[in-house]
Amino acid sequence: xxxxxxxxxxxxxxxxxxxxxxxxxxxxxxxxxxxxxxxxxxxxxxxxxxxxxxxxxxxxxxxxxxxxxxxxxxxxxxxxxxxxxxxxxxxxxxxxxxxxxxxxxxxxxxxxxxxxxxxxxxxxxxxxxxxxxxxxxxxxxxxxxxxxxxxxxxxxxxxxxxxxxxxxxxxxxxxxxxxxxxxxxxxxxxxxxxxxxxxxxxxxxxxxxxxxxxxxxxxxxxxxxxxxxxxxxxxxxxxxxxxxxxxxxxxxxxxxxxxxxxxxxxxxxxxxxxxxxxxxxxxxxxxxxxxxxxxxxxxxxxxxxxxxxxxxxxxxxxxxxxx
Amino acid sequence: xxxxxxxxxxxxxxxxxxxxxxxxxxxxxxxxxxxxxxxxxxxxxxxxxxxxxxxxxxxxxxxxxxxxxxxxxxxxxxxxxxxxxxxxxxxxxxxxxxxxxxxxxxxxxxxxxxxxxxxxxxxxxxxxxxxxxxxxxxxxxxxxxx
Amino acid sequence: xxxxxxxxxxxxxxxxxxxxxxxxxxxxxxxxxxxxxxxxxxxxxxxxxxxxxxxxxxxxxxxxxxxxxxxxxxxxxxxxxxxxxxxxxxxxxxxxxxxxxxxxxxxxxxxxxxxxxxxxxxxxxxxxxxxxxxxxxxxxxxxxxxxxxxxxxxxxxxxxxxxxxxxxxxxxxxxxxxxxxxxxxxxxxxxxxxxxxxxxxxxxxxxxxxxxxxxxxxxxxxxxxxxxxxxxxxxxxxxxxxxxxxxxxxxxxxxxxxxxxxxxxxxxxxxxxxxxxxxxxxxxxxxxxxxxxxxxxxxxxxxxxxxxxxxxxxxxxxxxxxxxxxxxxxxxxxxxxxxxxxx
Numbered sequence: 118x119x120x121x122x123x124x125x126x127x128x129x130x131x132x133x134x135x136x137x138x139x140x141x142x143x144x145x146x147x148x149x150x151x152x153x154x155x156x157x158x159x160x161x162x163x164x165x166x167x168x169x170x171x172x173x174x175x176x177x178x179x180x181x182x183x184x185x186x187x188x189x190x191x192x193x194x195x196x197x198x199x200x201x202x203x204x205x206x207x208x209x210x211x212x213x214x215x216x217x218x219x220x221x222x223x224x225x226x227x228x229x230x231x232x233x234x235x236x237x238x239x240x241x242x243x244x245x246x247x248x249x250x251x252x253x254x255x256x257x258x259x260x261x262x263x264x265x266x267x268x269x270x271x272x273x274x275x276x277x278x279x280x281x282x283x284x285x286x287x288x289x290x291x292x293x294x295x296x297x298x299x300x301x302x303x304x305x306x307x308x309x310x311x312x313x314x315x316x317x318x319x320x321x322x323x324x325x326x327x328x329x330x331x332x333x334x335x336x337x338x339x340x341x342x343x344x345x346x347x348x349x350x351x352x353x354x355x356x357x358x359x360x361x362x363x364x365x366x367x368x369x370x371x372x373x374x375x376x377x378x379x380x381x382x383x384x385x386x387x388x389x390x391x392x393x394x395x396x397x398x399x400x401x402x403x404x405x406x407x408x409x410x411x412x413x414x415x416x417x418x419x420x421x422x423x424x425x426x427x428x429x430x431x432x433x434x435x436x437x438x439x440x
Numbered sequence: 441x442x443x444x445x446x447x448x449x450x451x452x453x454x455x456x457x458x459x460x461x462x463x464x465x466x467x468x469x470x471x472x473x474x475x476x477x478x479x480x481x482x483x484x485x486x487x488x489x490x491x492x493x494x495x496x497x498x499x500x501x502x503x504x505x506x507x508x509x510x511x512x513x514x515x516x517x518x519x520x521x522x523x524x525x526x527x528x529x530x531x532x533x534x535x536x537x538x539x540x541x542x543x544x545x546x547x548x549x550x551x552x553x554x555x556x557x558x559x560x561x562x563x564x565x566x567x568x569x570x571x572x573x574x575x576x577x578x579x580x581x582x583x584x585x586x
Numbered sequence: 587x588x589x590x591x592x593x594x595x596x597x598x599x600x601x602x603x604x605x606x607x608x609x610x611x612x613x614x615x616x617x618x619x620x621x622x623x624x625x626x627x628x629x630x631x632x633x634x635x636x637x638x639x640x641x642x643x644x645x646x647x648x649x650x651x652x653x654x655x656x657x658x659x660x661x662x663x664x665x666x667x668x669x670x671x672x673x674x675x676x677x678x679x680x681x682x683x684x685x686x687x688x689x690x691x692x693x694x695x696x697x698x699x700x701x702x703x704x705x706x707x708x709x710x711x712x713x714x715x716x717x718x719x720x721x722x723x724x725x726x727x728x729x730x731x732x733x734x735x736x737x738x739x740x741x742x743x744x745x746x747x748x749x750x751x752x753x754x755x756x757x758x759x760x761x762x763x764x765x766x767x768x769x770x771x772x773x774x775x776x777x778x779x780x781x782x783x784x785x786x787x788x789x790x791x792x793x794x795x796x797x798x799x800x801x802x803x804x805x806x807x808x809x810x811x812x813x814x815x816x817x818x819x820x821x822x823x824x825x826x827x828x829x830x831x832x833x834x835x836x837x838x839x840x841x842x843x844x845x846x847x848x849x850x851x852x853x854x855x856x857x858x859x860x861x862x863x864x865x866x867x868x869x870x871x872x873x874x875x876x877x878x879x880x881x882x883x884x885x886x887x888x889x890x891x892x893x894x895x896x897x898x899x900x901x902x903x904x905x906x907x908x909x910x911x912x913x914x915x916x917x918x919x920x921x922x923x924x925x926x927x928x929x
Contacts, residue, residue: 144920145721145791148912151820171911231616235634235720238791257789258718306538315540315578320615326638326647328856330824330910344493348861355825355838356648356853361500361581365493368535372492375531387910389826390617390637397535404534409527424531427523429513434526434548437533501845584844 118165118245121190121218121288126157128188134214135185138176140169146240147226151176153187165190167243167252170223170270172383174198174208175336181209189213192220193291194272196281197379197415198336203283204418205377207339217281219245219289222265222273227391229254229268234261245289266296271395272382275299282416299380300403302396322363324390327355331384331394337374337414344369371397376405376424379415408432450504450570452479454563455494457487459517460552461509467556475563479507486510487548488521492532495546499579505545505570509559512550522550541578544569588750588761589771595631595748598767599623599676602760606710607673609643611636620675631677631743634720635904639832640682643675644705645689647829648853651701651839655847668704674760676712680735681725681902683713685832688889688898692835710756713737715783722903724792724916730900733783744779747771792903792916796923802891809883813925817918818878820911825856827905827914828881833898836862857881882918 125137141152142164151171154160172195180187191199196217202208224243229252236257242249242265252268254261275298279291306314332338332345345366356362371378371394380402384394405412409423409431456462462483468475484490487510498506508529510522529548537543547569549562590598602608608623613630620640621627638647652665678686686706693702713735716723725732734740738757742749749771752761761768787793800808828834838855841848855862857880863870871877889898899915906914 143912144917145906148906150912150917153816153819235718236786236790237721257721257786309540311537311540311542313540314538318539324615324617324619326826326829328825328829329859330822330826333822333824334910342860346860348864355855355859356840356842356851361579364539364579365496365500368496368532368539369493372532372535387822387824387826389830389908390619391615400535400538401531404531408530424524424527427520427527429523431523431526432530434529434533434546436530437537438543581844583842583849584846 118163121165121216122160122163124216124286124288125154125160125163125188128214129154129156129160133186134188135183136180137163137188137190138173138180139188139190140164140171146237147224147229147243153180165218166245167222167224167265168226170225170386172198172334172336172381174202175334175339177208177213178202178339181207181212183212186212186214188216190216190218191281191284192218192223193279193281194220194277194379194381196283197277197413198381199415200283200418201377201379201415202336202339204415204420204422205339215281215284215286217284217287219287219291220279221245221248221290221292222269222276222294224252224265224268225270225386228270229263232261232263232268234263266294269294270382270386271393272380272385275380277380277413283418300399302393303399303403306396306400318364321392322367324392325363325367326390327363327366328389330387330389332370334383334387335370335374335378336381336383337377337379338370340373344373367394367397371401374398375401376412376422377414378402379413408436448571448574450478450567450575451502452476452505452507452563452567452570453498453503454479454481455484455487455490455506455508456481456551457489457510457517457522458483458485460511460515460550461487461559463553464509464551464555464559467553468560469556471556473556473560475560476567478567479563486516486518486521487525488516488518488528490525490529492528495532496579499545499576500581500584502576502580502584504573504576505547505566507547507549507562507566509549509551509562512552515552536579542573544573545576545579587771587773587776588768589747590750590768592743592746592748594767595629596625598764599629600625601764601767602674602676605672607671609640609673609675611677620677623676631714632717634716634718634723635679635902635907637904637908638830639685639902639904640675640678641685641689641832643673644686644709645693645702645835648851649701650849650851653847653849666701668700669708670704672708672710673705674710674712676714678711678713678735678737679716679902680713680730680732681723681728681900682832683711683735683737684725684728684730684900685902686711688833688896688900689835691893691896710739710760711737712739712741712757712760715740715742715779717743717779717783719783719786719790720903721791722906723787723790723901724795724903725901726787726790726793727795727797728897728899728901731784732787733780742776742779744775747775749773749776751776792901795916795919797886797897797919799922800886800890800897800919801895802887805883805887805891808887808922809879811922811925813921814875814879817913817921818875820913821858821874821878822911823858823860823874823877824910825854825858826908826910828856828858829854830904830908832900832902832904833885835898857884882915885915886919
C-alpha cells in the first residue's frame with residue numbers, strides 16, 4: 118500500500134495525473150469507500166486492503182468527463198470491466214492512468230458476520246502485506262478468528278487469474294484464489310427438475326427489495342437511462358410484489374449485459390439480501406460459451422460481442438428443448 | 441395448479457415479421473387453412489425487433505404461450521435481422537428453462553410469405569402443445585389473474 | 587413480570603397465531619426479515635437486525651389502494667379494505683419501535699393515512715431488548731435505550747428464557763391471551779441483563795457520535811455546505827439505504843394495468859432515484875448530489891424542523907451495514923464535524 122501511495126504522490130506532483138481514484142479508509146475497520154484524492158494531504162487516508170472489493174472501473178465513466186487524467190486502481194478482474202467499457206466507448210483510455218494493483222482475494226464482511234463474528238473493533242490479516250491465511254478480529258465480545266479463504270467473496274473462489282488485461286503500470290503481488298469451478302453452481306441448477314428450479318429462484322428472488330444496487334453497481338449497466346426507470350412504461354421498478362416483477366427485472370437485467378458481463382461479481386457483492394445474482398449472468402456466459410464458442414467479455418477491447426455477431430449456421434432456439 | 445379440462449383455451453401471442461410471416465399468415469387465411477383463434481398476431485417490422493421484454497411482458501399479462509415467426513435465415517428483408525434474433529431467443533429460452541418455466545411455452549419458427557400451410561400447421565401444433573402444458577402460472581403476474 | 591422458556595416459544599407463536607396474524611423475524615435463504623409466521627417458519631430471534639426494518643408491518647413496501655374495473659359500460663371503483671384483523675409484531679428492537687414513532691409523525695397527522703392508521707390500531711408490538719448490540723449500532727445517540735424497549739410488551743432473552751413485561755393496555759390484553767404459557771418471574775435477571783447491555787453500548791464505536799450542529803435551524807448553512815460535493819461521489823444512487831431504513835417514509839403512487847382494469851398501488855420510493863418527486867415539469871433534483879443531500883438533510887434537518895427537534899434517524903445502523911459503497915449517515919455526520927473543526 119505504501120508503494121502505491123508513494124507512486125500516486127509522484128504522479129500527482131509531476132502532473133501526469135490530476136486525481137487518484139482509490140479507496141479511503143472508513144470509520145470501521147472494514148468499510149473503506151471509493152474516493153478521489155487530489156493531493157498528498159488527502160492521500161493520508163488512502164487505503165488498500167482485503168476489504169477494497171469495489172470495482173472502480175465504472176467510476177471512470179464519470180471521471181472520463183473530467184479535466185486531466187485520473188489514476189485509477191484496478192484489480193485484475195476490474196481490468197476486464199474497464200476493457201469492456203472501452204469497447205463500448207463509455208470510458209476514455211486517454212483520461213485514465215491505470216495502476217494494476219495486486220489482489221489476493223477480497224473479503225465479504227457479510228460472510229464474516231455469518232460466522233457469528235460481531236462487534237468488530239479491529240481486524241488483523243486483511244492487509245495486502247500480511248499474506249495471512251487467518252483473519253483475527255478484536256471484538257467487543259472477545260477475539261475471534263476465521264479463515265481468509267472462507268471469508269472471501271464468491272467471485273474470488275472462481276478467480277479469473279492474476280493477470281491484468283490492461284494497465285499502465287503494476288504495483289503489488291497477486292494471488293490466484295480460484296478453488297471452485299466457475300459453472301459448478303449453474304450446472305447444479307441445470308440438473309434440477311423444472312419444479313425445483315422454479316422453487317429455487319422463487320425463493321431467492323422473493324428476497325429482492327428492488328433497491329437496484331445490482332444494476333447501479335454493474336460496470337456493464339452503463340445506459341444513461343435505464344428501461345426500468347422509464348416513467349412511460351408500466352414496469353414498476355420500485356414495486357416489490359413477490360410475483361412477476363422481480364423475475365422480469367432480473368432476467369432482463371442479466372440479458373441486457375449478456376455477452377458484455379465480465380463476471381466481475383459486483384452484483385452479488387452488493388445485494389443487501391444476499392441473492393446469488395451471478396447465477397443469472399453466469400448462465401448466459403455458459404450458454405454463450407457452449408453455443409457460440411468460448412468468450413470472455415473484456416479480455417480485449419476489440420472483439421465483437423456474441424450478441425452483436427452471428428454465423429449462418431448458429432443453433433436454432435429449439436436446441437433448448439432438445440438438450 | 442394447471443387447469444386441464446376441455447374448457448381451457450390458451451392465450452397465444454404470435455409475433456410475426458411484416459415481410460414474411462405476417463404475409464404467410466395472410467396466405468393461410470386467404471387459402472382458408474384453419475388455425476385456432478387462440479392465436480393473437482402482433483405484427484413487427486422484423487423478428488429482430490422483438491425485445492426479450494416483449495416476450496416476458498406477454499407472459500406477464502396472461503399469455504400461455506409466445507411464438508416468434510420471422511423470415512427464413514438468409515431471407516431477412518434487412519439482410520441479417522433474424523440472425524441476431526436467433527441468438528437472442530436461444531439465450532432467452534435457455535434462461536426461461538433455467539428458472540423453471542416449462543419448455544415449449546416459447547417457440548421460434550421461420551415462415552416465409554409462401555408458407556401458408558406451414559403457418560397454419562405450426563400454429564395448430566403450438567396451440568396443442570400449450571393446451572397440454574396448461575395455464576401459465578410461473579410467469580404471470582398475480583394481479584392480472586383476478 | 588412473566589417469563590417463558592425459549593423452547594416454548596413455538597407454542598407461544600402458535601397460540602398468538604390462532605386468532606391474530608403474527609410477524610416474526612424469519613430466516614429465508616440465509617437472510618432474516620420479518621414475515622408472516624407459519625408452523626414451518628424458521629424463526630430467528632438471535633440475529634440482531636433484520637435486513638429490512640419491520641416497518642413493512644405497518645407500511646408495506648407495496649400495497650394496493652383501489653382497483654378499477656369495467657362493468658359493462660361503467661367503471662367500478664373498489665377501494666382496498668383497511669386492516670381489520672388484529673396482528674402482533676414480535677421481536678422488534680428498540681430502534682425499530684422508535685422508527686414507528688417517526689412514521690406516526692408523518693402518517694397520523696392530518697390528513698391521516700387511513701391505511702397506516704388502521705394497521706397501527708390493530709397492531710401490537712412485542713419488542714425485544716438487544717442482547718448483543720453491534721458495532722454499527724448508534725441508537726444511544728438518539729436517546730434510545732436498547733435495553734429498555736418502549737412498546738406494548740417489552741421482552742428480554744436471558745439464559746434461554748424470555749422475560750415478558752406488558753407496558754400498555756394492548757400489551758396487557760396480549761399478555762392475558764397468552765397467560766397460560768407464562769409464569770411469574772422476578773426482575774433480578776432482567777436488571778442484570780440491562781446492566782450488561784448498557785456496559786456494551788458504552789463500548790460501541792459510534793456511541794459518542796455528536797449531533798451538535800444538526801437541528802431544524804441550520805438549513806441554509808448545511809444545505810450550501812461544500813462538504814456534500816465530496817461526500818456524495820461514491821454514491822451509486824441505489825435505494826438500499828432507503829429500503830432497509832426503519833424511518834424512510836417516501837412513497838410513490840402508480841397504476842398497474844391488469845388488462846381488464848387498473849390497480850392503483852403505492853410503493854416505497856427512494857430519494858436516491860432519478861424519478862423521485864418527478865412532476866409534470868420535470869424533476870426538481872437533477873443531480874445525484876442533490877438527491878444524496880436530500881436524504882440526510884431530511885433526516886437531520888427538515889424533519890426536526892417540523893417535529894419539535896425529533897430526528898428521523900434512529901441509529902439502527904442498517905444503512906451502515908448495507909451500503910454497497912460503505913457510505914452512511916455516520917460518515918456524513920462525521921464529515922461535517924471534521925469540517926466544522928477545520929474552520
